[in-house]
Amino acid sequence: MVKAGDFASKEAGLTLLEVVAALVLLGVFFSHVLPAFTQLAAFQGQVAAETEAHLLAWGKLEELVAGAERSREGRFPAPWDHYSWRYRVERPADRLVSHTLNLRWRGFLGEREVTVSRLEAE
Incomplete structure (x- = not known):
């Protein structure tokens, strides 16, 4: 039988x-x-x-190479208007064309940049 004082012991x-x-x-x-x-x-x-940023950059580069976009730099429309881009074309060798797009934005770690490029033969 349990007594009332048993619960008040030091071990409980x-x-x-x-x-x-x-x-x-x-x-x-x-x-x-x-x-x-x-x-x-x-x-x-x-x-x-x-x-x-990578998806936007590749999409914009494809637009530029296809001729759907004529500008050399710009910003994306909302909701991506915090991204800006710059496009350049170079000819590194005979019959080769290099298309490069730099995309910039302000991220958690400060100013960020992604560069995508495409090399094609004429």
């Missing part, structure tokens, strides 16, 4: 010191884990922006 429950120590350990753990999640979210946003 946690002491205040143990609770404080557990909270300190949890605080130390979360202070190292939460910044990692923040960095992961920022990295994921950066990867998404770079993927979008």
Whole structure:
């Protein structure tokens, strides 16, 4: 039979010191884990922006090579108006044409740039 005083023994429950120590350990753990999640979210946003930049750059380069776009530089329409581009054509050798497009934008880590190019024979 269980007596009423048995639950008040020293072995039941946690002491205040143990609770404080557990909270300190949890605080130390979360202070190292939460910044990692923040960095992961920022990295994921950066990867998404770079993927979008590559797709926009390749699409614009194809427009320029096909003759659908005549400008040498410009900005994309909304919602991509934070991207600007510059196009150049070079002839590195006889019967070779190099098409290069530089795309710039302001990202999480400052000014970013992607360059895509295409080499073709005339």
